Amino acid sequence: MFSLLYGLWKYLFSKAEFHVLILGIDKAGKTTVLEKLKSLFSDLEGLPPDRIVPTVGLNIGRVEAHKSKLIFWDLGGQLGLRTIWEKYFEEAHAVLYVVDAANQSRFDDAKSALEKVLRHPDLQGAPILIFANKQDLPAAVTAQDFSHYLDLKELNDRPSLVQAMSAYDGSGIQEGVFWLVEAMRKTTRTEELNRRADAAVTL
DSSP states (O other), rough: HHHHHHHHHHHHHEEEEEEEEEEOTTSSSSSHHHHHHHHHHSEEEEEEEGOOOOOOEEEEEEETTEEEEEEEEEEEOOOOGGGGGGGTTTTTTTEEEETTTTTTGHHHHHHHHHHHHOOGGGGGGGEEEEEETTSSSOOOOOOHHHHHOOGGGGGGGSSSEEEEOOOOOOOHHHHHEEEHHHHHHHHHHHHHHHHHHHHHOOO
């Protein structure tokens, strides 16, 4: 009886909780995105861009958006730090991949790092939101042009979106997060992670 009532309460009142990895090569604007997320979706005031330093390790941000609890893991993107990314893959519901759309000289590096993420078996079926960041700069390519550049067959095997945005002024972030929440709710990956979590609670 208790389990039935608990299940009903959970269904009616609890909010879905999702873990989202924020990945991308260094200087793409990942931590600036995280701080802007805090400003847009919580009572916390994120750090201004001029006070943000490169991430060495992990930053965590928690917000509520679209009737869901979102826990963001922002991982450092320097070449020597990318080896730790895969330690977080297994528990992630989705990936938010940030690209500096104004720095075309680093597109190949960004694409190569993304391909490794998409091929990893621990992220099978995870939705991916690609933020074409820094749209406030005149040199930024459009989301459509960057999507054509990527031309990744791996993106056809999972829910994906390339979204134009600016971590500086916040444009495009809310639209991207809304898409990501809806995508996570519909994937079998989320169902599997929920089953694992429920099994761990009953042990």
